[in-house]
Amino acid sequence: xxxxxxxxxxxxxxxxxxxxxxxxxxxxxxxxxxxxxxxxxxxxxxxxxxxxxxxxxxxxxxxxxxxxxxxxxxxxxx
Amino acid sequence: xxxxxxxxxxxxxxxxxxxxxxxxxxxxxxxxxxxxxxxxxxxxxxxxxxxxxxxxxxxxxxxxxxxxxxxxxxxxxxxxxxxxxxxxxxxxxxxxxxxxxxxxxxxxxxxxxxxxxxxxxxxxxxxxxxxxxxxxxxxxxxxxxxxxxxxxxxxxxxxxxxxxxxxxxxxxxxxxxxxxxxxxxxxxxxxxxxxxxxxxxxxxxxxxxxxxxxxxxxxxxxxxxxxxxxxxxxxxxxxxxxxxx
Numbered sequence: 575x576x577x578x579x580x581x582x583x584x585x586x587x588x589x590x591x592x593x594x595x596x597x598x599x600x601x602x603x604x605x606x607x608x609x610x611x612x613x614x615x616x617x618x619x620x621x622x623x624x625x626x627x628x629x630x631x632x633x634x635x636x637x638x639x640x641x642x643x644x645x646x647x648x649x650x651x652x
Numbered sequence: 653x654x655x656x657x658x659x660x661x662x663x664x665x666x667x668x669x670x671x672x673x674x675x676x677x678x679x680x681x682x683x684x685x686x687x688x689x690x691x692x693x694x695x696x697x698x699x700x701x702x703x704x705x706x707x708x709x710x711x712x713x714x715x716x717x718x719x720x721x722x723x724x725x726x727x728x729x730x731x732x733x734x735x736x737x738x739x740x741x742x743x744x745x746x747x748x749x750x751x752x753x754x755x756x757x758x759x760x761x762x763x764x765x766x767x768x769x770x771x772x773x774x775x776x777x778x779x780x781x782x783x784x785x786x787x788x789x790x791x792x793x794x795x796x797x798x799x800x801x802x803x804x805x806x807x808x809x810x811x812x813x814x815x816x817x818x819x820x821x822x823x824x825x826x827x828x829x830x831x832x833x834x835x836x837x838x839x840x841x842x843x844x845x846x847x848x849x850x851x852x853x854x855x856x857x858x859x860x861x862x863x864x865x866x867x868x869x870x871x872x873x874x875x876x877x878x879x880x881x882x883x884x885x886x887x888x889x890x891x892x893x894x895x896x897x
Contacts, residue, residue, distance in 0.1 A: 579866035584672070584706045584713060592875065600703060600863060 663711070663743070665694040669750030670714040672707045672742075674725050676732055681826060681857050682897050684765060684786070688726065688734035692717075692751075695743040697769055698804040699792070700871035701832075703863055708742050717747075719754055730762055736786065740767035745776045755783055766823070770812040771805060777818050787823040788857075789816050790830075794842030798835065801870040817850060825854040826896070830862050831884050833872040840884055848891040856893045858884050 582588050588600040589609070599609055653659050655667035673691040680687045691704070693711035702708060726737055744751060745768055755764070766780060767788040791812060793799040799808035819825050829843050847856060860881035864873045888895050 581866065582706050584710070586706075596875070598863060598875075 661696075661746070663694040663696050663746040664709070665711050665746055667749075668716040669747035669754075670694065670711050671717050671722060672711075672714045674722070674729070676729055676734055677738070680738070681788070681828075683826075683855075684736060684738065684788070686732070686734055687736055687738045687765065688729035688762075689738045689740060689767075690722065690726075692739070692741045692744050692747045694746050695741055695769070696746050697743065697771055697808075700802050700869050701862065701865050704742065705865075711742065717750055717754075719750075719757060722754065723757060726758065726762060727760060730760055734762070736763040736765045738765040738767050738788070743769050743771070745769075745772040748776055748779060752779060752783075766819075770815040770819070771808060772811070772815065774814070774818075777815055781822060784819075784823050787819040787825050789819055789825060789827050791816065791827050791843055791847070792830065792832075792839075794835075794839035794846070798839055802832075813846065813850070816854075820851045820854055825851065826857055827851070827854050828857040828859060830859040831876055831881065832862055833864075833874040833876055833880070835872070836880075836884070841887070844888050844891050844893060848893055852892065854894070855896045856888055857896055858888060860884070 580588075582600070587605060590598040590600070592598065597613060653661045655661065655665065658666070660666065670693040671690060672693045673689070675689055677687045677689040678685050680689075691707070693707045693714045695702070695708040698708075699705075707714065729737075739751060741747075744766065763785040764783060765786045765788050766784040769790045769792070789812075793802060793808060796806050796809050800806040805811075816825070816827065827847060829840070832839055844856075847854060858881070860876040860878075862872070862876055864875065865871055885895055
């Protein structure tokens with residue numbers, strides 16, 4: 575097994591579990607919200623709240639596949 | 653540097669913008685959420701602790717921006733309840749021609765958030781004057797030595813402080829400082845004191861969610877603790893700063 579830290583590639587999702595039990599999610603997009611909800615995050619809206627709008631959204635994932643893959647739990651942008 | 657002629661700048665971009673993600677974001681300052689984040693690939697800093705480095709190192713792997721598509725997404729996110737359109741990256745200023753073109757075509761009265769590292773020439777500020785409602789300005793370091801080591805920009809402080817002062821004159825300014833473990837004296841303290849002296853009316857967002865890179869070189873290798881975060885917030889308030897969540 576490679577012991578080197580993994581260098582994240584475009585579109586990959588990264589989760590870290592710290593020694594003190596904290597969960598760090600380095601990814602982003604709606605997948606992050608799903609994970610946060612699954613681990614009991616408070617105040618995060620359920621997908622159903624946006625379902626109606628989603629149905630009518632102009633969305634072409636083939637044209638912009640990378641826009642819908644992982645992203646970071648907004649901490650810093652740079 | 654002539655990007656139209658095929659030259660590439662430090663940011664690695666060509667003459668087009670490249671959007672790698674857009675989403676409704678809740679992990680943002682309370683006054684901004686839900687915020688429609690529009691991420692542009694490419695950056696003019698090379699921060700050792702960048703959380704989106706994979707997009708900034710190879711921005712041309714992302715397809716060129718389709719303005720019609722993004723305008724559709726902006727309208728959609730507004731219908732979802734987005735309080736603003738939040739332009740970030742990478743660093744949005746390296747895509748400013750495309751962003752100006754995009755803004756000129758927007759037909760809805762969305763509030764615009766300029767979510768920037770503030771490291772750009774004055775002409776960029778001039779181009780944005782009057783277009784931006786909220787400036788969400790990063791202020792990452794408190795001295796040039798750390799800026800050189802962590803961000804790869806020895807002149808960072810002078811440039812960014814100038815642009816933050818200018819932004820305070822014509823935007824609703826929120827300064828964001830990600831607290832760096834082990835940098836309380838060299839970065840946090842000078843940053844707080846400078847803000848208190850130079851832009852005391854600005855709101856300050858102190859972020860305790862620093863994520864160490866997997867392969868840290870100069871960047872801290874630790875995470876912030878609750879105690880350290882509380883101490884930083886207390887210090888900021890003691891200096892009279894308006895700290896927001």
